[in-house]
Amino acid sequence: xxxxxxxxxxxxxxxxxxxxxxxxxxxxxxxxxxxxxxxxxxxxxxxxxxxxxxxxxxxxxxxxxxxxxxxxxxxxxxxxxxxxxxxxxxxxxxxxxxxxxxxxxxxxxxxxxxxxxxxxxxxxxxxxxxxxxxxxxxxxxxxxxxxxxxxxxxxxxxxxxxxxxxxxxxxxxxxxxxxxxxxxxxxxxxxxxxxxxxxxxxxxxxxxxxxxxxxxxxxxxxxxxxxxxxxxxxxxxxxxxxxxxxxxxxxxxxxxxxxxxxxxxxxxxxxxxxxxxxxxxxxxxxxxxxxxxxxxxxxxxxxxxxxxxxxxxxxxxxxxxxxxxxxxxxxxxxxxxxxxxxxxxxxxxxxxxxxxxxxxxxxxxxxxxxxxxxxxxxxxxxxxxxxxxxxxxxxxxxxxxxxxxxxxxxxxxxxxxxxxxxxxxxxxxxxxxxxxxxxxxxxxxxxxxxxxxxxxxxxx
Amino acid sequence: xxxxxxxxxxxxxxxxxxxxxxxxxxxxxxxxxxxxxxxxxxxxxxxxxxxxxxxxxxxxxxxxxxxxxxxxxxxxxxxxxxxxxxxxxxxxxxxxxxxxxxxxxxxxxxxxxxxxxxxxxxxxxxxxxxxxxxxxxxxxxxxxxxxxxxxxxxxxxxxxxxxxxxxxxxxxxxxxxxxxxxxxxxxxxxxxxxxxxxxxxxxxxxxxxxxxxxxxxxxxxxxxxxxxxxxxxxxxxxxxxxxxxxxxxxxxxxxxxxxxxxxxxxxxxxxxxxxxxxxxxxxxxxxxxxxxxxxxxxxxxxxxxxxxxxxxxxxxxxxxxxxxxxxxxxxxxxxxxxxxxxxxxxxxxxxxxxxxxxxxxxxxxxxxxxxxxxxxxxxxxxxxxxxxxxxxxxxxxxxxxxxxxxxxxxxxxxxxxxxxxxxxxxxxxxxxxxxxxxxxxxxxxxxxxxxxxxxxxxxx
Numbered sequence: 025x026x027x028x029x030x031x032x033x034x035x036x037x038x039x040x041x042x043x044x045x046x047x048x049x050x051x052x053x054x055x056x057x058x059x060x061x062x063x064x065x066x067x068x069x070x071x072x073x074x075x076x077x078x079x080x081x082x083x084x085x086x087x088x089x090x091x092x093x094x095x096x097x098x099x100x101x102x103x104x105x106x107x108x109x110x111x112x113x114x115x116x117x118x119x120x121x122x123x124x125x126x127x128x129x130x131x132x133x134x135x136x137x138x139x140x141x142x143x144x145x146x147x148x149x150x151x152x153x154x155x156x157x158x159x160x161x162x163x164x165x166x167x168x169x170x171x172x173x174x175x176x177x178x179x180x181x182x183x184x185x186x187x188x189x190x191x192x193x194x195x196x197x198x199x200x201x202x203x204x205x206x207x208x209x210x211x212x213x214x215x216x217x218x219x220x221x222x223x224x225x226x227x228x229x230x231x232x233x234x235x236x237x238x239x240x241x242x243x244x245x246x247x248x249x250x251x252x253x254x255x256x257x258x259x260x261x262x263x264x265x266x267x268x269x270x271x272x273x274x275x276x277x278x279x280x281x282x283x284x285x286x287x288x289x290x291x292x293x294x295x296x297x298x299x300x301x302x303x304x305x306x307x308x309x310x311x312x313x314x315x316x317x318x319x320x321x322x323x324x325x326x327x328x329x330x331x332x333x334x335x336x337x338x339x340x341x342x343x344x345x346x347x348x349x350x351x352x353x354x355x356x357x358x359x360x361x362x363x364x365x366x367x368x369x370x371x372x373x374x375x376x377x378x379x380x381x382x383x384x385x386x387x388x389x390x391x392x393x394x395x396x397x398x399x400x401x402x403x404x405x406x407x408x409x410x411x412x413x414x415x416x417x418x419x420x421x422x423x424x425x426x427x428x429x430x431x432x433x434x435x436x437x438x439x440x441x442x443x444x445x446x447x448x449x450x451x452x453x454x455x456x457x458x459x460x461x462x463x464x465x466x467x468x469x470x471x472x473x474x475x476x477x478x479x480x481x482x483x484x
Numbered sequence: 485x486x487x488x489x490x491x492x493x494x495x496x497x498x499x500x501x502x503x504x505x506x507x508x509x510x511x512x513x514x515x516x517x518x519x520x521x522x523x524x525x526x527x528x529x530x531x532x533x534x535x536x537x538x539x540x541x542x543x544x545x546x547x548x549x550x551x552x553x554x555x556x557x558x559x560x561x562x563x564x565x566x567x568x569x570x571x572x573x574x575x576x577x578x579x580x581x582x583x584x585x586x587x588x589x590x591x592x593x594x595x596x597x598x599x600x601x602x603x604x605x606x607x608x609x610x611x612x613x614x615x616x617x618x619x620x621x622x623x624x625x626x627x628x629x630x631x632x633x634x635x636x637x638x639x640x641x642x643x644x645x646x647x648x649x650x651x652x653x654x655x656x657x658x659x660x661x662x663x664x665x666x667x668x669x670x671x672x673x674x675x676x677x678x679x680x681x682x683x684x685x686x687x688x689x690x691x692x693x694x695x696x697x698x699x700x701x702x703x704x705x706x707x708x709x710x711x712x713x714x715x716x717x718x719x720x721x722x723x724x725x726x727x728x729x730x731x732x733x734x735x736x737x738x739x740x741x742x743x744x745x746x747x748x749x750x751x752x753x754x755x756x757x758x759x760x761x762x763x764x765x766x767x768x769x770x771x772x773x774x775x776x777x778x779x780x781x782x783x784x785x786x787x788x789x790x791x792x793x794x795x796x797x798x799x800x801x802x803x804x805x806x807x808x809x810x811x812x813x814x815x816x817x818x819x820x821x822x823x824x825x826x827x828x829x830x831x832x833x834x835x836x837x838x839x840x841x842x843x844x845x846x847x848x849x850x851x852x853x854x855x856x857x858x859x860x861x862x863x864x865x866x867x868x869x870x871x872x873x874x875x876x877x878x879x880x881x882x883x884x885x886x887x888x889x890x891x892x893x894x895x896x897x898x899x900x901x902x903x904x905x906x907x908x909x910x911x912x913x914x915x916x917x918x919x920x921x922x923x924x925x926x927x928x929x930x931x932x933x934x935x936x937x938x939x940x941x942x943x944x
Contacts, residue, residue, distance in 0.1 A: 127722055127832035150728070172671045183669060185678070186646065199919035207828040208860035209643055209900035211632045211682045212908070212915055213942065214924050218645070218678025222671045239728035262587055268610070268699035268768075308728075311771040368667040372587035400668035440669035448672070455672055459659035463931070464674050470926040482673065 026065035026088060026110065034068060034110070037078045042069040042116075053111045056096040056103045057159075058447060064091065064105040069116040073192065073200060073231040079112065080229060080476075081198030089479050090196075092225040094136060094164030098171060099364060100445030102224045106480040112229060114166055121145055122232070129237045130189060130206055135166020135230050139173075142235075152240040154181035157441065158352075166230050172222035174441040176273040176348075179265075179303070179399030181238075183441075185221045192232035193220055196472045206234050219467065224443050225478040227471040244272065244306035245313050246341035248333045249324040250297050254278050254378050256328030257299035261398045262371040264323035269316055273303035274399030275348045278378065281395045284354035291347050294331065301329075302344050303399065351395040352404075358391045361411030363420045365448075367431040368402040368440030380430045381405055388423040390416075402440030428454050444482045452483035486525035486548060486570065494528060494570070497538045502529040502576075513571045516556040516563045517619075518907060524551065524565040529576040533652065533660055533691040539572065540689060540936075541658030549939050550656075552685040554596060554624030558631060559824060560905030562684045566940040572689060574626055581605055582692070589697045590649060590666055595626025595690050599633075602695075612700040614641035617901065618812075626690050632682035634901040636733040636808075639725075639763070639859030641698075643901075645681045652692035653680055656932045666694050679927065684903050685938040687931040704732065704766035705773050706801035708793045709784040710757050714738050714838050716788030717759035721858045722831040724783035729776055733763035734859030735808045738838065741855045744814035751807050754791065761789075762804050763859065811855040812864075818851045821871030823880045825908075827891040828862040828900030840890045841865055848883040850876070862900030888914050904942045912943035 034043050044050075044067045054061045070076045083090045089109025096103045105111060119136030126149055133142060139160040146153050156175035157163055163173065169191070174183040190204035203216035220228055251257040261274060277285070279298040285291040293300075301324070305316035321332045335341035355362065369377045378394060385392035385407070396404035405427060409420040428438055428451050438448050438455050452461065461483070468475070468484050494503050504510075504527045514521045530536045543550045549569025556563045565571060579596035586609055593602060599620040606613050616635035617623055623633065629651070634643040650664035663676035680688055711717040721734060737745070739758040745751040753760075761784070765776035781792045795801035815822065829837045838854060845852035845867070856864035865887060869880040888898055888911050898908050898915050912921065921943070928935070928944050 125832070126726055128830040129726060130830070172675075174669050174671075178669060182646075185675070186642075195919070195923065199923070201917065201920045201923060203920075205828070205897045206830045206895045207862075207897055207900065208831075209634050209638060209828045209857075209862045210897040211634075211901060211903050212898040213904065213912070213920070214687075214927050215632075215645070215679050215682050216920075216923065216927075218681070219675050219927075221678070222675050227674075239730065266586055266589060266699075270699065307772065308775050309769070309771040311769040312767065315768050368665070368669045370588045370590070370666045371668075372585070397669075402667075402669045435666045437665045437667055437670040438672040440667065441671060443671050444673065452673070457661070459655070460661045460663075460673070460676075463655065463659070463661060463676065466930040467674050467676075467679075467927070470930040471923070 030086060030088060031066060033082055034066065034079065037082065038068055038070060038075055053093065053113065056098050056101060058099060058101045060101060060104060062104045062106050064111040065108045067111045067113055069113050071117045073194065076112070076194045076229050076231055077198045077200055080194050080196050083110065084196045084198065084474055084476050087474055087476060090476050091478050092229045094167030095162050097159045097163045098167065098445060099442040100447040102171060102443055102445035102481060104446055106446060115164060118231065124149055126151065128206060131235045131237055133165050133233050133235065135164060135233065137165045139163055139165060139168055146237055147240060150240050151237040153187065153235060153237055155184045155187060165233055169221055169230055169233055170223065170225050171443040174397065174402060176275055176397060178397060179274050180270050180272045187236045188217055188221055188233060189236050190234040191217045191220055191230055193228035193230045195228050196474060196476050222443065224445060224481055226468060226481055226484065227477065241306040242308040243313060244304045245317065246304050246335040246344050247317060247320060248300060248302040248344045249329040250294060250331040251299040251329050252296055253298040255375050257301050258375040258378055258398070260301060260324045260327035260329060261374055263327055264320050265371065265399065267319050267323045269319040269323065271303045271305045271316060271320065271399060275302050275396065276300070276398035276403065277347065277351050277395040278393060280358065280391055280393035281351050281355060284357050284393065285347050285350065288354045288357050289350055296330070300347065301398065302348055355393045355406055355408065358393060359408030359410055361409050361417065363407040363409065363424055365405045365424055365427065366402060366440050366442045367405055367427065367436055367438065369431055369434055369436035371401045373434045373436065374398060374401060376434055377403065377431060377436065381427055384423050384426045384430065388419045390420060390423055425451065446481060449481065449483040490546060490548060491526060493542055494526065494539065497542065498528055498530055498535055513553065513573065516561060517559050518561045520561055520564060522564045522566045524571040525568045527571045527573055529573050531577045533654060536572065536654045536689050536691055537658045537660055540654050540656050543570065544656045544658065544934055544936050547934055547936060550936050551938050552689045554627030555622045557619045557623045558627065558905060559902040560907040562631060562903055562905035562941060564906055566906060575624060578691065584609055586611065588666060591695045591697055593625050593693050593695065595624060595693065597625045599623055599625060599628055606697055607700060610700050611697040613647065613695060613697055615644045615647060625693055629681055629690055629693055630683065630685050631903040634857065634862060636735055636857060638857060639734050640730050640732045647696045648677055648681055648693060649696050650694040651677045651680055651690055653688035653690045655688050656934060656936050682903065684905060684941055686928060686941055686944065687937065701766040702768045703773060704764045705777065706764050706795040706804050707777060707780055708760060708762040708804045709789040710754060710791040711759040711789055712756055713758040715835050717761050718835040718838055720761060720784045720787035720789060721834055723787055724780050725831065725859065727779050727783045729779040729783065731763045731765045731776060731780065731859060735762050735856065736760070736858035736863065737807065737811050737855040738853060740818065740851055740853035741811050741815060744817050744853065745807050745810065748814045748817050749810055760807065761858065762808055815853045815866055815868065818853060819868030819870055821869050821877065823867040823869065823884055825865045825884055825887065826862060826900050826902045827865055827887065827896055827898065829891055829894055829896035831861045833894045833896065834858060834861060836894060837863065837891060837896065841887055844883050844886045844890065848879045850880060850883055885911065906941060909941065909943040
């Protein structure tokens with residue numbers, strides 16, 4: 025319990041104005057994109073690394089839980105204070121782009137910088153920061169690093185971890201550390217940055233992030249392949265990539281999504297359309313773009329693609345992307361509650377994975393529309409239920425558990441992007457052995473012996 | 485001390501034939517590329533993961549040091565048994581390419597597979613494994629992962645860590661774990677693979693490695709820029725890359741190397757040549773190659789390049805590469821002993837770094853020829869001394885320490901590729917704070933509480 029003495033001590037660190045305990049603040053910081061609510065005992069807004077260090081040291085000495093929080097846009101409850109304690113909110117002050125260095129092609133940012141703001145700032149300088157989670161308009165780089173966020177461009181450009189060169193972070197005991205360097209290569213010491221990425225705020229509080237940037241490719245084009253059925257599309261994904269295509273993105277929508285897009289949003293697609301693959305290809309010269317499109321068209325058509333379109337201008341590109349961007353909201357026609365998972369499998373297992381997911385849905389009498397980042401094997405699986413029907417919600421979660429088991433059996437993972445947090449913690453035993461879970465616990469203890477950082481997450 | 489009882493117990497695990505304690509074996513496994521000698525008490529050749537697990541469990545229970553070893557080609561003594569114990573040699577049995585999966589574009593290998601063997605095997609299938617350390621003809625993938633090996637192609641394609649999807653490993657207590665998945669995205673659990681990479685055999689014994697492969701680019705061309713002086717060349721490195729060039733490699737040789745190449749090997753270079761930048765550009769279409777070469781030529785010439793050549797055929801390409809491939813052996817004209825370091829700095833600091841290195845050399849009256857992977861900021865700094873002159877060798881190491889300090893001051897690292905091992909352990913305090921070193925120790929303890937794995941390395 026956080027008593028008045030603790031509040032007073034924290035006030036000494038951040039000042040009267042930057043610790044909040046009123047109901048409105050506690051409510052505002054009680055939820056994230058899971059829509060579950062857990063109330064913190066206080067919300068603290070540190071101004072800099074020094075304050076973060078003092079807060080952590082105090083909380084560590086007094087065994088007060090600290091939950092670091094960016095935009096609170098996570099899908100697995102990573103920023104929820106399940107055991108009370110304080111929310112350490114970085115979005116108020118620690119939200120600055122400190123540097124965009126065109127010479128070294130790096131950006132240095134504070135954790136509260138919104139992904140899209142960084143994208144825009146670097147693109148103005150002819151540079152490129154590829155990771156583009158769907159939440160990019162509001163999610164923060166600190167959160168992106170903590171969850172190792174992906175996005176559509178992962179098929180060609182990889183994910184957040186591929187762009188983190190160096191981190192500054194504060195350990196629970198208040199120690200300020202730097203992990204990694206502003207160099208392409210660095211093999212001195214343990215790769216601490218590597219383990220802080222995706223650690224969901226359970227090991228340290230990240231206070232500064234140095235990111236690798238790329239030159240922005242000169243041009244891109246948008247393609248769409250329309251298939252009669254999911255299996256053809258899933259075969260086309262891995263076969264086209266194995267043929268040497270490197271599209272920026274290869275996004276998938278299944279027949280339920282196609283139906284929803286048509287019925288809810290009036291998207292114009294052929295009657296026979298049972299699956300879509302869409303994406304961009306990019307490059308510096310027209311010929312490279314055409315080379316890529318050539319591989320895609322040939323390979324798609326060899327795998328049952330009935331229509332392959334390339335957008336002739338930006339309007340047509342936007343039309344194609346409209347379908348993908350609205351996939352998530354269109355499927356609400358299937359149920360008031362969406363149990364939204366983000367499994368990932370080796371690409372060649374996509375046909376099996378989609379077949380098994382449909383079968384599990386049928387077994388439970390539920391529809392499971394799927395869409396997502398097929399180009400990297402990461403699919404958003406949406407088990408649709410009537411949220412007011414307790415029995416059906418329960419069945420939904422049973423179906424999810426069965427899906428996880430099947431996915432892990434085929435060499436896949438519980439989460440490609442969203443992390444474990446609270447929502448997937450019960451499933452950690454499906455994915456990890458006793459020995460692996462024990463090792464996670466020992467790593468946690470090495471960083472956070474008192475267990476103050478984001479307790480109750482990741483099944484730890 | 486390893487007594488007869490221990491030997492007998494280990495024999496029960498691996499069989500009579502696969503543990504050696506004779507002088508010849510102990511000598512054969514007493515050294516690596518540092519040419520220093522430390523004798524193990526036994527050399528053990530496990531046949532598989534199960535045997536590795538039993539060996540580690542036994543040694544952990546009995547506090548016997550275990551030093552995992554691939555080819556022993558490391559430059560920092562990572563495979564040297566400084567405190568005795570057993571060498572765990574994977575090159576005899578655990579040397580198989582288990583799978584090259586063209587559908588998922590991954591390779592699964594045992595740690596003892598030689599890098600070049602893997603390269604060849606995947607290229608025969610039209611695939612590409614980019615990391616190409618200079619030792620690739622004999623160094624093993626297990627060693628490459630343990631040191632996070634780089635290579636020339638890092639400028640465009642990154643380093644070993646960028647290709648490791650998943651590892652199997654055995655912890656000191658005998659637990660067999662899998663870290664990571666055969667999926668592009670995986671954010672479930674801590675990134676244990678991330679911390680095992682570059683951990684120099686101090687945390688676990690890697691028994692299986694799953695690597696990401698790329699489609700092999702269809703074509704490449706070789707370029708060479710000849711500069712009058714090092715500063716121009718160093719400016720050209722970061723400015724050409726900041727202009728959007730993405731060459732596969734951008735290798736540098738300074739004026740001392742140029743002189744040595746001319747005098748020792750008769751390489752035909754202009755009299756005025758004071759620095760070289762050479763490399764390949766690759767792509768799938770001619771136009772992309774020309775686009776890349778165009779940026780390089782323009783930017784090089786804007787920064788003082790007097791001659792820019794593009795090889796017209798393979799012979800000319802080999803001629804250009806001959807200079808770089810023989811840089812290391814040519815500089816032996818400057819001294820019988822080469823103190824060979826591999827610092828890495830942010831690319832825009834290369835002009836400063838090279839200037840300071842030369843100054844430090846002058847201060848100590850030593851020549852310091854430099855060459856290496858300028859495209860990623862990683863330079864091989866060779867402090868040349870007369871190995872029979874104890875005084876000069878001592879001065880050489882003092883110069884090295886001063887170089888490390890200067891490099892770290894400019895945001896660089898002690899090692900871009902070679903690791904810390906034994907040789908750089910004394911310099912860890914230059915690069916890391918007390919808090920960071922303490923964290924390394926706690927991480928070490930989390931994996932290896934008895935400290936049996938590769939003791940005495942990394943300053944731990």
